Amino acid sequence: MIIIYGTRTKLKIDKNIGVRKCENCHHTVEQALAREKLSFTLFYIPFLILTKRRMILCPCCGEAKSMSYKEYKQMKESLGDN
Numbered sequence: 001m002i003i004i005y006g007t008r009t010k011l012k013i014d015k016n017i018g019v020r021k022c023e024n025c026h027h028t029v030e031q032a033l034a035r036e037k038l039s040f041t042l043f044y045i046p047f048l049i050l051t052k053r054r055m056i057l058c059p060c061c062g063e064a065k066s067m068s069y070k071e072y073k074q075m076k077e078s079l080g081d082n
């Protein structure tokens with residue numbers, strides 16, 4: 001029997017945080033909170049999903065500013081639930 005397994009990295013956009021100035025490209029664009037998820041798959045079915053990294057994503061230059069879980073949570077809460 002052959003066991004097919006592997007890992008997959010996926011980027012999930014959590015929430016738009018509105019228009020901000022990017023520290024990297026200095027463009028004022030709409031940025032988003034995103035999470036990079038790492039999933040372990042068995043026969044292409046994910047059985048374990050971990051959050052690898054949390055970040056603010058700039059769609060203009062692709063810069064991802066990493067942030068801690070605490071910062072991420074705070075920012076998400078300050079934006080409200082809508």
Ligand SMILES: [Zn+2]
Pocket residue numbers: 022023024025026027058059060061062063
């Ligand atoms: Zn940028």
